Structures are given as C-alpha cells and as structure tokens.
Amino acid sequence: MAQALPPLADYDLLVIGGGINGAGIARDAAGRGLKVLLVERDDLAAHTSSASTKLIHGGLRYLEYYEFRLVREALQERERLIHIAPHISWPLRFVLPQPKGGRPGWMIRIGLWLYDHIGGKQTLPPSHGIDLRDPRWGAGLKPGLAKGFVYSDAWVDDARLVVLNAIDAAERGATIRTGVTATGAKIEDDHWLIDLSSAQGAEQVRARAVVNAAGPWVGAMLGAIPQAQAHGGIRLVKGSHIIVRRVYPGDHAFILQKKDGRIVFTIPYQDGFTLVGTTDLLVGEAERDAPKISAEEVDYLCATVNDYFEGQIGPDDVVSTYSGVRPLYDDGGADAKAITRDYVLKLGRESGPQVLSIFGGKLTTYRRLAEHALEMLEPFLPSMRGGWTGTAPLPGGDFTGGFAAFLADVRRRWPFLSAELAARLAHAYGSRIERILDDAQSLGDLGEDFGHGLYEAELRYLADREWARTSADVLWRRSKLGLTAPPDMARRVDQWLEQNR
Known part of the structure; x- marks a missing residue:
C-alpha cells in the first residue's frame, strides 16, 4: 500500500541547489520577506562551490575576451565581499612574472591599468612593475625571470561562504534542507507542485516560483520540469587543482602564463602548502557526478610550476587534489578557456508560475547574481521587498576594527587557545566564535578532543x-582539517555525528 503523503507546505520560492548561487538567492529572498525553501541533495557546497580556486577576483584574463561588464561587476563585488565577510576573506597580492614568449609587457600594463580602474573606487593597493630579483617578490623563481608585475585580488574560504549565506537565510526565515532531492515539478492551478525525495521518503511541496540553481545538473533539472522552456545549451567545464608542500616563501600568490594562452595560479594554502590550479577541460555528463583529476592534468600543473620555480615537483609530491564542474552557458565558443564565465539567467515561462534557471556564475559575483535573479522574479512575486545585501555583513562578519584587532581580542578572552587554533576559529566563525567557546576556561571545557x-x-x-x-x-568543507587529519579522525567524527543525530 502506498504511503500517504504529508500535508502540502506552501512557499513563495523553492530554490533547488545548495551551492553558492542557490544559497545566495535563498538569503536575499528571505531578507525580502519571501517564504523560502532551499533543497540540496547532498551537502551545502558539496560540489562545484567547494572546488574553486578560492579567489574573489575580477578575472584579469577575462579582459582579453572583452568581458568588461563581468570584470567591472566582479571588481565591485570583490570590494563588497571583503567588507561583509572580513573573517573568511582577505586581500592577496599576485605576482605576474613576464617570461620570454609571454604576453607583451605593454599589453599587461594596459590590462592592469584597466583592472585597477574599471571597477571604480577600490581600497586594495594598485598594480605596478617589479624586479623579480627582489626576494620580496621573486624568491623561489628561476633566475632567468627578471621582470614582472604585482596586482591585488582577494582570497575566500569558498565552502564557508556558502554555509554563511545559508545560515543567514535560515535566520531570516528560510527553510534549508540538505539530503533532499527535487525529482520533478508540474503546474497545479497558480503554483508549482514539486516532488521531493529524501531518506525519510517522498513528499510534495507547493511554490509560487522555482529557482533551478542545480549547478552542473541544471539541464537535467530542466528536463524534470516539462512545463518549463529550455533555452540554449550547457557546456560542462572541469577545473582541477593540486595541493603540494610549499613551493616558495612569502604570502603572495603567482599567476603563471602558459604558452597555450592559459594561466595557472599558485596560492599559499593553509599552513605550509601551495594550491595550484586550475585546468579547463570540456567534459561530458559522465564526469559530472564525480569529477576527478586525470594524470594528464596533474602533469600539466606540475610542469607549469616547474617552468617557473627552482623547486621542482612531480605527481609523487601531490598531497591532495580536487576537481569541480562548472555549467557554463553555451555561447558557441569552441575553446574551454574562451567560453564566457559570465552568468546567464533564463526564465522558463512567459506567464503564470515561473521557473528561473542559473547558468555559470562565480563566487565573486554570487551576491549580484542573486539580486538579478530576484529582480527577474519580481513580476511573479510582487510582494517582495527591495534589495538589501550590499552592505549587510554575513554571519560572524559584524566585528569592527579589522581582523587583526578581532583576533587579538579572541586571544585575550580565551588565552588557553593556541595561536593556530585561535586563528582558525576566528577566521571560520568570526564574532560567532562565542557560540562555540562561550564561557570555556580551558580546552577541557570544550569536550572530546578529536585531534x-x-x-x-x-x-x-x-x-x-x-x-x-x-x-x-x-573536515573538508566546514574546515580544511582533512588535509592533515590522520585516517582515524574521520571515523571518530562520523561515529560522534551518528550517535548525536
């Protein structure tokens, strides 16, 4: 006998997908007074949004493809994110060596001047030329590299950015449900009737509008909503990264030019590691669900490092890897590196209950993407209030005086924390560190030690x-402790979570 479905719950907006775009839209919509449900089949940021290069950047190389609007908007959003999330993001200087056969110096100077000015007023230091024989910038590079440039962008903890948006959405009234899959939708009267599936069984909910923010599965989700119009195609592009022991000293990143026109970043990562990436490969649906780095990609990234640095690396030096797949809008480009990284939003119906699908996007512009999405949905959800996210801090980012002063206060209030632990917790949780440490007087007050x-x-x-x-x-998304955790740590954490569920 079929199990009876529970009573239908009604929402203004159902968001499918718990990556950065879905979480950002849910946050914005909840703050506008809408009743929001976000469903994610796995974990928040489980896929593409935790497999990024972890940068807030305008996309310097996008200028070569005349993506001026994208770069301008991204630089403006970079400035906003540094201020609304000062605990999980911070400025980072990038060194751009000028090798023989690379882009000409005049072209780089023009591009960097434009990069410094196209986004309007910025607080980060401007670009300038440098002598790579100066160890402040060139330590670790091969001796033949003498000239270069330095410019500013920023780093962000990508998975925590997603989670903080989801937390804020929930605190503003949204319902966030992980481990729940949207399997289809159909129109019933003036609402969507959406089928959901989870470990607890099947259910249905109603919503006035649906946002399809399913990432690499955006096309598959459209296929499960037959009353929505499909627009254009999707190009799935895989980007892979490797993590190795620190390749060079200093706290700056490098942007390395390849002869094929691509670029690769090397970024200080955690304590004692270097993050190297990314690749850009067009892939099919077979690689969408569980993308993995190939041996050829590892060789490509290692060879790039070896072209520039004295410290040579190979596959055996790789400590960890990760790969993600981005759903870029098919603009007809044949080359993966040239396909537009700009986001594209497509409404699926001319009238009645609406579905909006999200193609592309990047961490840096997620907040503006969310605003654009809700502006497009406003005619179908006329009760919503106006935009508000441009200056509102993300959870934990409401401290004043800068991060250094905040961290010093953490050390004073909880002196039993080591410098390393205090910094990790302060970065991860910001002012909400109080909700974890509370009135603890010693490490023993924090309960079981998992290492x-x-x-x-x-x-x-x-x-x-x-x-x-x-x-x-x-260990891999809420923190990056998995990078150095012993094998039994994951087992112990899983055991605790199971017992305390």
Whole structure:
C-alpha cells in the first residue's frame, strides 16, 4: 500500500541547489520577506562551490575576451565581499612574472591599468612593475625571470561562504534542507507542485516560483520540469587543482602564463602548502557526478610550476587534489578557456508560475547574481521587498576594527587557545566564535578532543547550526582539517555525528 503523503507546505520560492548561487538567492529572498525553501541533495557546497580556486577576483584574463561588464561587476563585488565577510576573506597580492614568449609587457600594463580602474573606487593597493630579483617578490623563481608585475585580488574560504549565506537565510526565515532531492515539478492551478525525495521518503511541496540553481545538473533539472522552456545549451567545464608542500616563501600568490594562452595560479594554502590550479577541460555528463583529476592534468600543473620555480615537483609530491564542474552557458565558443564565465539567467515561462534557471556564475559575483535573479522574479512575486545585501555583513562578519584587532581580542578572552587554533576559529566563525567557546576556561571545557584542534563544542555547533552530517562535511568543507587529519579522525567524527543525530 502506498504511503500517504504529508500535508502540502506552501512557499513563495523553492530554490533547488545548495551551492553558492542557490544559497545566495535563498538569503536575499528571505531578507525580502519571501517564504523560502532551499533543497540540496547532498551537502551545502558539496560540489562545484567547494572546488574553486578560492579567489574573489575580477578575472584579469577575462579582459582579453572583452568581458568588461563581468570584470567591472566582479571588481565591485570583490570590494563588497571583503567588507561583509572580513573573517573568511582577505586581500592577496599576485605576482605576474613576464617570461620570454609571454604576453607583451605593454599589453599587461594596459590590462592592469584597466583592472585597477574599471571597477571604480577600490581600497586594495594598485598594480605596478617589479624586479623579480627582489626576494620580496621573486624568491623561489628561476633566475632567468627578471621582470614582472604585482596586482591585488582577494582570497575566500569558498565552502564557508556558502554555509554563511545559508545560515543567514535560515535566520531570516528560510527553510534549508540538505539530503533532499527535487525529482520533478508540474503546474497545479497558480503554483508549482514539486516532488521531493529524501531518506525519510517522498513528499510534495507547493511554490509560487522555482529557482533551478542545480549547478552542473541544471539541464537535467530542466528536463524534470516539462512545463518549463529550455533555452540554449550547457557546456560542462572541469577545473582541477593540486595541493603540494610549499613551493616558495612569502604570502603572495603567482599567476603563471602558459604558452597555450592559459594561466595557472599558485596560492599559499593553509599552513605550509601551495594550491595550484586550475585546468579547463570540456567534459561530458559522465564526469559530472564525480569529477576527478586525470594524470594528464596533474602533469600539466606540475610542469607549469616547474617552468617557473627552482623547486621542482612531480605527481609523487601531490598531497591532495580536487576537481569541480562548472555549467557554463553555451555561447558557441569552441575553446574551454574562451567560453564566457559570465552568468546567464533564463526564465522558463512567459506567464503564470515561473521557473528561473542559473547558468555559470562565480563566487565573486554570487551576491549580484542573486539580486538579478530576484529582480527577474519580481513580476511573479510582487510582494517582495527591495534589495538589501550590499552592505549587510554575513554571519560572524559584524566585528569592527579589522581582523587583526578581532583576533587579538579572541586571544585575550580565551588565552588557553593556541595561536593556530585561535586563528582558525576566528577566521571560520568570526564574532560567532562565542557560540562555540562561550564561557570555556580551558580546552577541557570544550569536550572530546578529536585531534588537530577539533573539539566536541565545535562539532556540536556544526551539527546543530550548520547542517553538518558527515565527517566530509566537517573536515573538508566546514574546515580544511582533512588535509592533515590522520585516517582515524574521520571515523571518530562520523561515529560522534551518528550517535548525536
């Protein structure tokens, strides 16, 4: 006998997908007074949004493809994000060596001048030429590299950016449900009737509008909504990264030019590592669900490092890897590196209950993408209020006086924390560190020690407030402790989560 479905719940907006675009739209919509439900089949930021190069940047190389609007908007958003999320993002200087056969110096100077000015007033230092024989900038590089440039962008903890948007959405009234899959939708009267599936069984909900922010599965989701119009195609582009022991000293990044016109970043990562990426490869649906780096990609990234640095690396030096697939809008470009990175929003109906599909996008512009999405949906959801996210801090980002002063205060209030642990917790949680440490007087007050600075108090917070359900959620997305964690740490965390579910 079929199990009876529970009573239907009604929403203004159903968001499908818990990546950065879905979480950003849910946050914005909830703050405008809409009743919002976000569903994610896995974990928040489980796929593309945690597999980025972890940069807030305008996209210097996009200027070569005349993507001026994208670069301008991204630089403006870079400035906003540094201010609304000062705990998980911070400025980063990038060194651009000028090798023989690379882009000519005059072209780079023009591009950097435009990059400094196209976004309007900026607080980050401007670009300028440098002598790479100066160890401040060129330490670790091969001796033949003498000239270069330095410019500014910023770093961000990508997965935490997603989670913080989801937290804010929930605190403004949205319902966030992970482990729930949207399997289809149809129109019933003036609403969408959406089928959901989870470990608890099947259910249905109603919504006045649907946002399809399913990332690489955006096309598949459209296929499950037959009453929505499909627009254009999707190009799936895989980007892979490797993590190796620190290749060079200093806290700046490098942007390395390749002879094929591509660029590769090397970025200081965690303590003692260098993040190298990314590749750009067109892939089919077979690689969408579980993308993995290929041996050829590893060789490509290692060879790029070896072209520039004295410290040579090979596949055996790779500590960890990750890959993600981006759903870029098919603009007819044949080359993966030339396909537009600009986001494209497509309405699926001319009237009645609406569905909006999201193609492309990047971490830097997610907030503006969310605003654009809700502007497009406003005729179908006329009760919503106006935009508000441009200056509102993300959870934990409401401290004043800068991060250094905030961290110093953390060290004073909880002196039993090591410098490393205090910095990690302050960066991850900002002012909400109080919800974990509370009135603790010693490490013993934080409960069971899982190793590497992870204590039960933090784990409980992640499970109760941040939808963490597995050790991967905790060790690889809510934190990056998985990079150096011993094998039994994941087992112990999973065991605790199972027992305290």
